[in-house]
Amino acid sequence: MLSSLQRQILGAINSAAGLSRTELAQVCGMSKAAIGGVVREMIDAGYLHESETVNGPGQGRPSVRLMLRPEGAYFIGVSLLQTPAQMALINLQGEIIARAGFTLSREPEALAQNIAHALPDLLEGHTDAAARLIGMGVTLSGFIDENQSTCVQSALLGWRDVPLASLVAAATGLEVFIENDAKALAVSEKRFGQARDLDTFTLVSHGAGIGSAHFIAGRLHRGLHGGAGEIAHCTLELNGTPCRCGKRGCLDTIASLNAIMEMAREENLGLSSLAELEQLASGGSAAAIRILHRAGTALGLAIAQLIQILDPSLILIAHQAGAFGGLLGTVVQQSIETNVLPGFAGLTPVRTFPIDEDTWVRAAASIAAHRFLDGPDNP
Ligand SMILES: [Zn+2]
Structure with a gap:
């Protein structure tokens, strides 16, 4: 579990697509010496890496850019918008590493089992990713509660008050959050896309x-x-x-x-x-x-x-x-x-x-990534 400062650091570096230690210290309101210790821990833990040297404006000394290490954390996205339903594994940069499909069931318990049964297929050959897997996001067309856990209503799936996140968590052993498709896509664009x-x-x-x-x-x-x-x-x-x-x-x-x-x-x-x-x-x-x-x-x-x-x-x-x-x-x-x-x-x-064919699964996975990078939006 990351501390709130570590989350802030990951979120800030993700939003800016890379920051120097000096810039990071400014964003976090800390001294460069204090931020240096936390950054060192996060490099050692495999979340960050140092990238190219950037020459600052004027005569400033060159500085090193801190980037998210793509292999630092992995997330699974499940999209229930189509048949067969889609599942993907993404890294910390939002790149899709693997894909799988499974049967979309409108019966919530059966659906949770179908997701769990498809997981080994998705993770096959990705042992390192499985070891650094943080959680799963599931998207669907419908109204999701403020905790990203219960589907309040979905006309497409014929659901009312379905506690889908806990059903899927119980079946897979993963931390699971669910989200409305458009909200998930906005998160995906904020974390990994144009916004x-x-x-x-x-x-x-x-x-x-x-x-x-x-x-x-x-x-x-x-x-x-x-x-x-x-x-x-x-x-x-x-x-x-x-x-x-x-x-x-x-x-x-x-x-x-x-x-x-x-x-x-x-x-x-x-x-x-x-x-x-x-x-x-x-x-x-x-x-x-x-x-x-x-x-x-x-x-x-x-x-x-x-x-x-x-x-x-x-x-x-x-x-x-x-x-x-x-x-x-x-x-x-x-x-x-x-x-x-x-x-x-x-x-x-x-x-x-x-x-495109990856848009909705990446959006789903980005819900888990966004939670990891930023914490809940309604803390
Ligand atoms: Zn209407």
Whole structure:
């Protein structure tokens, strides 16, 4: 178990992608001599290593950069978003070392057993990693409690109040935390991705469903009950289409990929993918254009509201490969600009990136890594 100072050191070095002892002493508010002793212990324990010599500005003496040692700690990620479910082993830099798949069961006890049975496959040939394995993160589509231990509700899995973390911990013997998929992806981008050096940013995930999550002042904002950030079920259309959550007119019913494809079915467009819908739209199909406009406008409007409420330094939109390269992506951007208060317009950069096959498992594992590096977000 690391001390809070050791966690602070690991977290600071991770966020900055490397620090000198002098910089680290400043970040931690300690003397260079005092920080030196702790750093030595952490190098000996295999968490840190010394990297290239950096010449300071002016005549300053060269200093050595402290980096996280990738092999210093390992984490397992389990994603319950697809069938078969996916599992991966990552190192302290977020690199995927091994992957495995297993059968997704909606019965929690059986699921925990399936995860435990898949573990030997994942760890085979990785004895060193197994010896330095810290814990496991599990992500799913749903509402997770403030302790990252109980799934309060998941429409996709048909769960209510499932204590999944303790079931999986009992089956595997590992420390386990569970998290909502979008929140886990925000953590992954903060720890290992595009938001490392940002304290305040918002992530929006767009796929079969829609999710969002926020880092505020360097912490994942989970809210009092763990439910902060859910834009999918914010009402965008009064008395609109019934939603699977029980309400009407939620963003999810207008702008998710499922909703877009459902609208295309209702229009009898006879297609099976967003790419085909985009193709129809670019060929002038009024119905295809209308569907993509409606979805993009609603998503942009929801993001504009997030910008006004939170004023983040970046909006990151994670989407399925190719999904934002056509009319949908253009309308989302236009709708954000149109709906943000004029004084705010254009101030918040919006960056889109495609989800790949490793995105969700890395996100899951990053929950365990984030706990290790930073402690709980709601301490
Ligand atoms: Zn809803």
